[in-house]
Amino acid sequence: MTITPQTDGIRSGRLDRATLAENFDDFYPCFDDHEARVAADRCYFCYDAPCITACPTAIDIPLFIRQIQAGQPEAAAKTIFDQNILGGMCARVCPTENLCEGACVREIAEGQPVEIGRLQRYATDTLMAGNAHPYARAEPTGKRIAVVGAGPAGLACAHRLAMKGHDVVIFEAREKPGGLNEYGIAAYKAANGIAQAEVDWLMRIGGITLQTGLSLGREITLERLRGDFDAVFLGIGLGGVNALSAPGEEKAGVRPAVEFIAELRQAEDLAALPIGRHVVVIGGGMTAVDAAVQSKLLGAEHVTMVYRRGREAMAASDHELDHAATAGVKIVTHAMPVAIHGNGAVREIEFAYTRQGETGLEPTGETFRLKADQVFKAIGQTLDGLPDGLEAARGKIATDVIGRTAIPGVWAGGDCAVGEDLTVVAVAQGRDAAEDIHASLTA
Amino acid sequence: MADLSTNFIGIKSPNPYWLASAPPTDKEYNVVRAFKAGWGGVVWKTLGAEGPPVVNVNGPRYGAIWGADRRLLGLNNIELITDRPLQVNLQEIKRVKRDWPDRAMVVSLMVPCDEESWKSILKAVEETEVDGVELNFGCPHGMSERGMGSAVGQVPEYIEMVTRWVKQHSRMPCIVKLTPNVTDIRKPAEAAKRGGADAVSLINTINSITSVNLDTFSPEPMIDGKGAHGGYCGPAVKPIALNMVAEIARNPETAGLPISGIGGATTWRDAAEFMALGAGTVQVCTAAMTYGFGIIKELTAGLSLYMDQKGFTSVDELVGRAVPNVTDWQYLNLNYVTKARIDQDLCIQCGRCFAACEDTSHQAIAMKPGRVFEVIDAECVACNLCVNVCPVEDCITMETLPKGAVDPRTGEEVREYANWTTHPNNPMAKAAE
Numbered sequence: 001m002t003i004t005p006q007t008d009g010i011r012s013g014r015l016d017r018a019t020l021a022e023n024f025d026d027f028y029p030c031f032d033d034h035e036a037r038v039a040a041d042r043c044y045f046c047y048d049a050p051c052i053t054a055c056p057t058a059i060d061i062p063l064f065i066r067q068i069q070a071g072q073p074e075a076a077a078k079t080i081f082d083q084n085i086l087g088g089m090c091a092r093v094c095p096t097e098n099l100c101e102g103a104c105v106r107e108i109a110e111g112q113p114v115e116i117g118r119l120q121r122y123a124t125d126t127l128m129a130g131n132a133h134p135y136a137r138a139e140p141t142g143k144r145i146a147v148v149g150a151g152p153a154g155l156a157c158a159h160r161l162a163m164k165g166h167d168v169v170i171f172e173a174r175e176k177p178g179g180l181n182e183y184g185i186a187a188y189k190a191a192n193g194i195a196q197a198e199v200d201w202l203m204r205i206g207g208i209t210l211q212t213g214l215s216l217g218r219e220i221t222l223e224r225l226r227g228d229f230d231a232v233f234l235g236i237g238l239g240g241v242n243a244l245s246a247p248g249e250e251k252a253g254v255r256p257a258v259e260f261i262a263e264l265r266q267a268e269d270l271a272a273l274p275i276g277r278h279v280v281v282i283g284g285g286m287t288a289v290d291a292a293v294q295s296k297l298l299g300a301e302h303v304t305m306v307y308r309r310g311r312e313a314m315a316a317s318d319h320e321l322d323h324a325a326t327a328g329v330k331i332v333t334h335a336m337p338v339a340i341h342g343n344g345a346v347r348e349i350e351f352a353y354t355r356q357g358e359t360g361l362e363p364t365g366e367t368f369r370l371k372a373d374q375v376f377k378a379i380g381q382t383l384d385g386l387p388d389g390l391e392a393a394r395g396k397i398a399t400d401v402i403g404r405t406a407i408p409g410v411w412a413g414g415d416c417a418v419g420e421d422l423t424v425v426a427v428a429q430g431r432d433a434a435e436d437i438h439a440s441l442t443a
Numbered sequence: 444m445a446d447l448s449t450n451f452i453g454i455k456s457p458n459p460y461w462l463a464s465a466p467p468t469d470k471e472y473n474v475v476r477a478f479k480a481g482w483g484g485v486v487w488k489t490l491g492a493e494g495p496p497v498v499n500v501n502g503p504r505y506g507a508i509w510g511a512d513r514r515l516l517g518l519n520n521i522e523l524i525t526d527r528p529l530q531v532n533l534q535e536i537k538r539v540k541r542d543w544p545d546r547a548m549v550v551s552l553m554v555p556c557d558e559e560s561w562k563s564i565l566k567a568v569e570e571t572e573v574d575g576v577e578l579n580f581g582c583p584h585g586m587s588e589r590g591m592g593s594a595v596g597q598v599p600e601y602i603e604m605v606t607r608w609v610k611q612h613s614r615m616p617c618i619v620k621l622t623p624n625v626t627d628i629r630k631p632a633e634a635a636k637r638g639g640a641d642a643v644s645l646i647n648t649i650n651s652i653t654s655v656n657l658d659t660f661s662p663e664p665m666i667d668g669k670g671a672h673g674g675y676c677g678p679a680v681k682p683i684a685l686n687m688v689a690e691i692a693r694n695p696e697t698a699g700l701p702i703s704g705i706g707g708a709t710t711w712r713d714a715a716e717f718m719a720l721g722a723g724t725v726q727v728c729t730a731a732m733t734y735g736f737g738i739i740k741e742l743t744a745g746l747s748l749y750m751d752q753k754g755f756t757s758v759d760e761l762v763g764r765a766v767p768n769v770t771d772w773q774y775l776n777l778n779y780v781t782k783a784r785i786d787q788d789l790c791i792q793c794g795r796c797f798a799a800c801e802d803t804s805h806q807a808i809a810m811k812p813g814r815v816f817e818v819i820d821a822e823c824v825a826c827n828l829c830v831n832v833c834p835v836e837d838c839i840t841m842e843t844l845p846k847g848a849v850d851p852r853t854g855e856e857v858r859e860y861a862n863w864t865t866h867p868n869n870p871m872a873k874a875a876e
Contacts, residue, residue: 034513041511044834047794050814069511109791109835 005277005301010253010374012274014299020270023297026191028092031122040068043114046105051116054103056420056428057084061100061116068119077127078134080120085159085431086152088128088198089181090424091121092189095286095317099424128197133204138165140207143441146171146229148216151179152423153235153414155202156430157437162207164438169229170208173215179237180415181423183262186290188297190265222387226409231437234397234405234412235430238421239384244282244377248340257281257291257378264294276374279303280349281329282337283378284314289321291376292329303329304370308336308354308361338367346372383416393418403433411437445750446757447743449483449547451723452616452641452701454574456483456547458743459718459758463705463726464488464551464577464620467736469525471535475542480736481743484547486618486644486726489524489579490532492554492564497523497586506653506664506673515733517679519651521664521671523585524553529567537571547724549618553579553591556601558608565613575616578609578640580631581647583624583674593647596622599634606638618703621645621687623680628687629694636700643691644703644726646684648674677729681707685720689769692721709738711745718758719765773863780850780857781825781841783807783818789838790816796829796839804828821851 003013015023031039043065051061059080067076080087096102096117104113127134143166147154150172158168176182181195203210214220216236225232241256243249253276267273275298281288284307292305305324307314310333314321325331335351342348349372352363383396391398391406396418403411413429415421447458461484462468462477469488477485491497504522507515525532540548550573554560568576580596587594595601602619609617619635621628623646632643650672652662662670684706691697704722707729708714714725730738746758755761785796785808792814800808807822808829818829825841833839844850844857865872 037511044793044795046792047798047810048814049794050792105791105793 005299008277008373010274010276013271014275015271017271020298024187024191024270024294027188028118028121030125031118036068036073036119036122037071039115039119040065042106043069044105050103050105051100051114054099055083056099056422056424057090057431058428059083059087059100059120064123065114065116065119068123073123073126074130074132074134076119076123080124081127081134083431084424084427085156085202086181086198086423086427087120088124089152089185089190089195090427091117091124092194093181093185094422094424095320097317097319128201133201135159135163135205137162137205137207140167141165141442143167143230144169144228145231145233145437145441146225147233147235148220148225149173149179149235149237149414149416150177150199150210150212151235151237151414151426152181153417153426153430153433154179154233155199156427157233157235157411157413157434158208158430159202159205160431160434161437162205164434166207166230166438166441168208170210171214171216171220171225172210172212173236173239175212177210177212179235183265184258184287184290185265186261186294187265188294189290216387217385222389222407222410226407230409230441232410233403233430233433233437234387234410234416235414235426236384236412236416238381238396238415240382241377242380242382244337244340244379246337246339248342248346249377251340251342252345253342253373254340254346254375254377257283257287257376258381260376261287261290261294264298270298273298275300276372277301278371279374279376280370280372281305281376281378283307283376283380284309284311284316284333285378285380286316286320287381288376288378289316289324289329291378293324293327295374295376296327296329300374302371304332305329306332306335306337306351306370308334310334335368336361336363338363340372340375341369346375348372349375381415381421402436403429404436445747445755447483447747447750449724449758451547451703452575452618454484454547454549454616455545456724457481457545458483458739458746459724460484460714460739460742461486461547461549461703461724461726462731463728464579465728465732466522467728467731470527470532471539474535474539477731477736477739478539478543478546481739482546482736484549484574484724486549486551486577487532487536487573489551489553489582490529490564490568491524492560493529493567496526496528499523499526500666502666503664507677508653508679515677515729517651517653517675518677518729518732519653519664519673519675520648521584521666521673524551524579524582533567533571536568536573540571540573548573549575549577551577551579551620553582553586556590556595556605558612561605561608562612565609565615569613569615573615575618575641576609576613577618577620577644578605579620579647580605581620581622581645583622583648583650584672593622593624596620596631596647597625599630602631602634603638606635606640610639616641618642618644620647620705622647623649623683623687623706628690629697632691632694632700633696636697640700642701642703642723643697644705645691646680646687646706648676649680649683651675676707677733678707678709678713681709681713685716688717688722689720689766692763692766693769711742711749714742715746715749715761716765718761719763720769721763721766723758723762775862776860777863777866778858778861780844780848782820782823782844783825783827783829784840784842785816785818785829786838786840787815789835791835791838792816793834795832795834799828799832823852 064076064079101113107113279295281292339350411433414426464486582592586592619640704717705726709730
């Protein structure tokens with residue numbers, strides 16, 4: 001029997017390989033030279049430019065765009081990497097409409113910002129394609145620093161420390177480095193192995209040793225690291241996921257969206273990856289969008305994203321939501337799951353409509369059911385255990401603004417620390433912590 | 444619909460747009476296509492003396508500069524005069540004029556600086572029954588090295604001498620085409636008039652190198668690693684051409700001498716500007732070479748609409764209309780005081796006005812919290828740089844202070860018209876009468 005999007009159950013091979021390859025190809029291909037020049041020409045080179053202020057890593061955007069105008073994308077890339085060593089991935093995954101492009105004066109004037117993200121990608125792709133690594137290490141300091149987690153925060157921290165002449169060992173729990181860039185981002189945003197290519201390129205600075213398959217609290221302990229190294233940076237991310245707290249959550253077919261996204265990213269053959277006919281994604285963030293869109297791209301017939309509040313409260317950007325809608329995802333707002341029905345495996349999921357009551361969100365009393373043979377939970381991630389001796393704040397590791405934790409000699413950054421859960425914020429925190437570690441070790 | 448028909452020194456054309464002497468007018472095929480498209484006239488590409496034709500380079504003849512989206516802003520060329528046999532050109536010219544009697548047909552000429560050469564070519568051209576001749580004293584490359592083109596145009600005495608020969612040996616109307624590669628464009632125009640020219644046309648192209656290849660270190664356009672200066676034209680040269688046209692139009696020595704305006708005219712508006720500064724016809728080349736002959740429809744429709752809007756029924760009402768307003772710096776009103784005004788509703792907070800004023804001008808714009816930019820009247824000299832760098836049209840404008848108002852910069856009242864000639868700081872000042 002031929003498997004199609006209309007086949008019931010969780011099945012692989014709903015679409016042929018050619019269609020899948022097309023669906024998961026680079027969603028926004030890189031500018032060519034001419035496109036880049038035309039796009040760059042729109043930049044006004046604003047005084048004290050708002051885009052720089054809006055960038056968590058404070059890239060000198062007008063400068064790098066001017067360098068593209070002047071025909072030197074490699075120089076532009078250097079300007080970017082000086083502030084953000086993961087500028088290539090950030091160019092792909094940053095919600096630019098809420099950051100640099102949202103602050104662009106042309107967005108305000110015309111609703112048409114300078115395409116900063118795509119220009120950044122053009123510059124960084126050009127430099128990386130040239131196989132150059134424009135940074136060299138300073139004289140060795142003899143200091144050794146442990147970085148836990150090879151995600152954006154850890155990598156940014158490690159690179160900056162290596163550049164300062166320190167020796168860095170990165171401990172990564174997973175098989176591959178990259179963190180969410182490798183495991184947690186939609187495939188069409190990170191096509192052609194960019195996440196690994198970027199890590200390989202970054203590591204070329206030298207002085208960084210990567211040890212995978214070692215996770216904090218199991219194979220390694222903070223106490224041991226503190227004893228063996230001059231400083232420790234924790235960029236461990238958020239390993240846990242929030243539960244729905246609706247009865248039936250344990251039924252087969254219900255799983256965290258992050259697991260599905262990671263599995264998809266690591267799949268060698270997308271045609272072998274099973275997906276439901278009726279997929280329901282619960283949540284309103286980027287993870288929910290990535291799971292929903294990719295379900296659709298794998299061939300699910302009906303994909304519905306359900307969020308308990310209004311669209312304006314969703315963490316996903318308008319751009320992402322528009323993309324989801326265009327991909328055929330149905331977006332339902334003001335509804336929360338109350339029960340998951342099915343005999344062993346999920347068959348239907350029941351929602352209650354919500355409204356804003358005096359004490360918070362409350363059900364209106366009206367409910368509805370959606371057919372579902374697969375449910376993805378994307379209602380937030382949590383810290384997977386607080387390492388001993390650290391203090392928590394808002395469910396994360398408490399730090400000061402520079403990334404220092406309650407334990408001397410231990411810094412933290414990225415999603416595990418307080419701050420917005422964005423790749424670019426993680427890079428900024430990792431970088432700034434590295435500067436502070438360097439300052440404190442060389443004081 | 445305004446009447447665009449033109450009578451320029453007795454040469455009639457249905458509209459004032461002529462194709463300039465250049466590659467587009469080198470042969471019958473192109474010129475017929477131009478006339479079919481609606482061009483009012485052509486100046487046939489320059490003919491040389493009888494004998495073996497000139498040869499051109501076989502590498503690039505053109506170089507260019509572009510905007511970011513490859514909009515061609517300036518073009519340069521090292522092509523010489525026609526490289527086709529004289530007799531072939533003459534036969535084609537005669538045929539085209541016969542087939543298109545309502546269009547202006549002028550032939551550009553360039554022969555050595557001796558009377559016999561001119562006498563001989565004029566006789567041959569006269570037989571084609573064209574409307575007139577244009578003397579190419581402008582071409583700045585190649586031919587100038589052989590004592591022709593701009594080598595003549597840079598010596599007023601030669602211009603006068605040759606023009607006189609032409610008027611002596613021909614009954615055809617004579618237009619003298621001038622080179623801009625001179626220090627004072629009025630002198631060659633005066634010489635042409637003295638020689639009996641019926642009109643001048645300008646500008647020819649400007650000596651130029653469009654760029655340098657930074658790998659081979661050769662100028663562009665490059666021929667086998669070397670480059671020679673070419674003649675620059677296209678939109679980039681229009682301001683230079685407008686000034687030169689105006690200088691001739693307002694010079695008492697040449698006032699009233701008909702002018703055919705040339706230099707970067709690309710749209711009807713450019714053409715109307717040339718005409719307002721005194722050009723009776725406008726010659727176009729680069730725009731046609733960039734976009735093809737089809738632009739004539741915009742050129743004619745645009746000028747016609749503009750004239751209708753202004754209530755002009757004939758191009759004569761437009762020609763020269765701006766000339767009385769072109770003056771010398773010394774006569775500008777020093778008591779005309781303006782101040783920059785920033786429209787906060789239109790302002791997009793880019794801060795370019797601030798950077799320009801703070802870094803390079805008079806520190807007359809304040810940057811306030813929330814990226815609000817405001818003019819400091821006490822510092823503003825009304826230089827207009829903020830207006831020029833502002834990306835939003837009409838966001839920054841210049842407000843004129845009324846008479847009697849106090850200029851906060853000088854603390855003085857705005858008074859009646861007064862210029863440098865009577866200013867107390869001028870050591871040569873004459874007492875105001």
